[in-house]
């Protein structure tokens with residue numbers, strides 16, 4: 001049955017953690033503070049659908065479509081090619097989200113739903129909707145309605161900016177969208193140097209036996225976020241040999257005349273690598289992302 005087929009996320013590595021993808025007609029929240037990669041995630045998700053012949057609806061509240069496409073371009077995604085062919089924007093300017101969510105959106109969705117085209121929806125960022133009212137009950141109603149309405153079209157992915165205070169794991173203003181969604185992905189960034197200081201965690205994914213670890217991810221131009229999804233357990237004695245793996249990789253990179261900044265990046269990575277699994281695969285991703293072909 002078409003309705004039980006998973007929707008591939010478009011994020012390399014992620015589908016392995018969520019049994020193949022998202023459920024159709026579900027809502028997924030991407031949480032993270034500024035710069036963690038929420039928009040990158042959202043664009044990747046849309047492009048995956050578009051390239052498979054699906055349609056995409058980008059609900060934007062702050063940035064105009066032109067700016068979004070320009071930024072996507074810089075990340076290596078050509079959204080313009082699909083603009084107003086299979087990629088459509090709804091630019092919710094101004095403050096009247098309530099009217100929009102309660103009246104205009106349901107009409108628009110109904111008109112589209114009749115065509116029965118697989119559609120991916122992104123609301124990026126959804127934070128202004130949360131802040132549109134200080135009243136918790138009204139917030140809940142608005143977000144609930146937004147999800148309920150858009151879900152008719154397909155998977156709804158929305159990004160929520162997080163403002164966690166130090167020591168807090170998750171900010172209070174994001175609890176509501178997490179609670180109301182079917183799935184929640186947490187992106188975190190630890191600015192301590194190194195290429196693998198970003199991590200992804202699945203807070204929930206209804207009806208899915210999801211991965212429960214913390215997964216490092218990196219950015220690759222043209223691909224976006226790449227999640228290191230399968231940490232293999234490495235015994236203690238092998239842990240000590242991580243240094244050797246880095247040393248060899250750096251030597252190889254130098255022999256290949258890799259740019260100094262790439263080598264510096266590897267050194268930083270080595271200094272901050274405290275995972276118990278081998279850095280081998282991560283280094284491999286790094287090599288190929290800089291177009292360096294490594295034998296063996």
Ligand SMILES: Nc1ncnc2c1ncn2[C@@H]1O[C@H](COP(=O)(O)OP(=O)(O)OP(=O)(O)O)[C@@H](O)[C@H]1O
Nearest residue numbers: 033034035036037038039040041075161219220221
């Ligand atoms: N190819 C890349 N290589 C390294 N870093 C990248 C790459 N592409 C994006 N980034 C990083 O990702 C960040 C922006 O990602 P993105 O716009 O997806 O974040 P965001 O969570 O949506 O941020 P905001 O909350 O400000 O909207 C940039 O700050 C940049 O550091």
Ligand SMILES: [Mg+2]
Nearest residue numbers: 038039040125
């Ligand atoms: Mg963003």
